[in-house]
Amino acid sequence: MRRILIVGNSGAGKSTLARVVARRLGLPLIHLDRHYWRPGWIAPAPAEFRTEVAALAARQHWVMDGNYAGTLDLRLPRADLLVLVDPPWPLCLARVIRRRWDPRAADRPDLPDGCPERLDLDFLRYVPRYPRRSRPRVLAAVAAHAPALPVVRLGSRRQADRWCESLPVA
Template sequence: MKKILIIGSGGAGKSTLARELGTILGLEVIHLDAWYWNPGWVETPKTQWQSIIQDLTRRESWIMDGNYSGTLDIRLSVADTVIFLDFPRLLCLSRVIKRRFMYVRQSRPDMASNCPERLNWEFLKYIWSYPILRRPGILEKLSQVTPNQQALILRKQTELRGLLQKISPYSD
């Protein structure tokens, strides 16, 4: 596990898992939101974003969290491990709402500076429709991973805790 990609709906816990794995494995954590968004919620232009992703994926090892479907194929092609947090949408929605109140008028640690946490109808619709509109395509891509890759689809918190226990040097 040297190049780990974490994907899933907003609020699934991608960034939290990335931080936990980074601590356990001692790998660099790359939060794509921090690279994509510029101060004031300004998006990175598409051509520049492609170049950034190419550069980031060339690094020797990493844990990378984020969706960004336009660059998913690039990241999938170099990741040795893909973790798909396939959690229920109500759980994801509740986490996003909780996160909004945790970071009132401030940026999350995994976000670019001067991008205070926000909650809008568009993002809530994205989370609600994720299982219908995004999940099938992700599952299709994960069914095509090479023999050198592993795809882990976690649907429950107990599965996530089990994974962390399995790879933690402090587990029994």
């Protein structure tokens, strides 16, 4: 495995899992949030972001975390494995809320400088809607752009830990 794409709900543990997998396999880590957001939570122009994602996906080796459904068509064909981090949405929502007030979240390595942890109503609504809206879109994108791509679905931290332990150590 040279290119692993990790997706899932907010608060699912994508970034944490991506760090563990990248370290274990000795692969470069790409947090898409760091490439998408500009200081002050300013979004880039869609064409600009797609160009950047295409360049990132073209690299030989990576572990990449982030949803950004509008770029799945660029990333899925290049991936060797898709990991869907898929715990129950109430757990994801609790994690999102908890990390907002966790002082350790102030320096999250998956967020760019100038983008402190935040919560807003749209974000809080996204989390319970993910299983019905976003997960099916991810699976449809796999079918459309990379039908032979292996998919690992991890529904709990225990499953994620077991899966990580099964990976070779670089």
